[in-house]
Amino acid sequence: MSILNLAEAHSGYSGSFISTQALASQRIVLRIGGVRVAMHGSSVNALRCSSEVDRFRVVECDADLEVAVCWTEGLKPWNGRQTFDSGAVWKVFRHENDFIFDFASDAIGRDPYKRMRADASFCSARVMLNSELLSEDVWPLEYPADELLITNYLARHGMGVEVHGCGLIDCEAGGLLFLGHSGAGKTTTTRLWKSLRHPEILSDDRIILRLHDGELWMYGTPWHGEAAFASAASARLSRIFILQHGERNEMVEMHRLRAVGEMFARCFPPFHSATGLERTVEFLSRIAESVPCYEFPFVPDRSAVRVVLDFHD
Amino acid sequence: MRDENQDQEKKTYEPPRLTVISLRPEEAVLGHCKSMTAAGPVGGTCHTTGNCQGIGS
Numbered sequence: 001m002s003i004l005n006l007a008e009a010h011s012g013y014s015g016s017f018i019s020t021q022a023l024a025s026q027r028i029v030l031r032i033g034g035v036r037v038a039m040h041g042s043s044v045n046a047l048r049c050s051s052e053v054d055r056f057r058v059v060e061c062d063a064d065l066e067v068a069v070c071w072t073e074g075l076k077p078w079n080g081r082q083t084f085d086s087g088a089v090w091k092v093f094r095h096e097n098d099f100i101f102d103f104a105s106d107a108i109g110r111d112p113y114k115r116m117r118a119d120a121s122f123c124s125a126r127v128m129l130n131s132e133l134l135s136e137d138v139w140p141l142e143y144p145a146d147e148l149l150i151t152n153y154l155a156r157h158g159m160g161v162e163v164h165g166c167g168l169i170d171c172e173a174g175g176l177l178f179l180g181h182s183g184a185g186k187t188t189t190t191r192l193w194k195s196l197r198h199p200e201i202l203s204d205d206r207i208i209l210r211l212h213d214g215e216l217w218m219y220g221t222p223w224h225g226e227a228a229f230a231s232a233a234s235a236r237l238s239r240i241f242i243l244q245h246g247e248r249n250e251m252v253e254m255h256r257l258r259a260v261g262e263m264f265a266r267c268f269p270p271f272h273s274a275t276g277l278e279r280t281v282e283f284l285s286r287i288a289e290s291v292p293c294y295e296f297p298f299v300p301d302r303s304a305v306r307v308v309l310d311f312h313d
Numbered sequence: 314m315r316d317e318n319q320d321q322e323k324k325t326y327e328p329p330r331l332t333v334i335s336l337r338p339e340e341a342v343l344g345h346c347k348s349m350t351a352a353g354p355v356g357g358t359c360h361t362t363g364n365c366q367g368i369g370s
Contacts, residue, residue: 086342086343086344087339087342088342088343088344089344090344143344144343144344147343147344148343148344151343164340164341181337181340182337182340255330255332257330257332258332258334261332261334262334264334264336265334265335265336265337265341267341268341268342268343269341271341271342
């Protein structure tokens, strides 16, 4: 039994997506990147998280973002104005003020296996799961829906950004963030530090950055890379390193404007939203004003770790 | 009449400069297959989706 009226689910419903009926159902809360996401479903089993996401569950509390989950049959591709095609499993459409994400994979059928409809503020969303294509034990916010929701919320409110990087907390050096494209050395760096220093690894691939009272903070995410590290912990940052393989270890401070560009190239902005893009760039600019950013060509051995530990601005 | 900007510190002029930043759109769009957290309900068998871009860490 769904928590929402199915006729309503198919209609051009507007306003809050969370009905009184939904609020009376089962609820779990996640906290990812400091954003509290409440999920409403018909049962606790219907809201079973993956093991990575489960680490981000918190006790019942108020939420920044409310998500209602329901099941439906016969979900057909959205017939409206498409604003972006990811080239992967999702496309986004605009309808009135809402964002409609359709998720489809040729592997299981041409129709969407899931639809996520969010209001313009990304504070309220509804996830409709296609019962003809999905099994009942599916996590409703299966990747990349969870990541899309959080990153769009952060961008929409100019509150943060997700970046491609590995983050760790060393007992001596504190929070350390190494940004990098694929192949730049994030997994190598994570494994080096893990074997030599045993730090807490927040993620080996994706980190959320926020500013609190002018201080830069990083948060672990469930969306890990090859090394599979994912932690809900967070840490303050004093600087950012941008990784690349090199012939020797070297720290080169970047001009602030270049730092913004290099960070932008390693972040996950909402390409379908001009407002979201603009606020992402503004946020990165605020980061660059808060902490220095260094190019870090490195050699993949213990000397790279020593260089970072001995480094001072 | 008092100039409202009189007390503000004048910023040092920085001439415009052009910097080329290498973007990787295939990495910046969420949902492309990753080695451990592949997208969608067939994430564990992402070779069947046709979406894999071979993105690692």
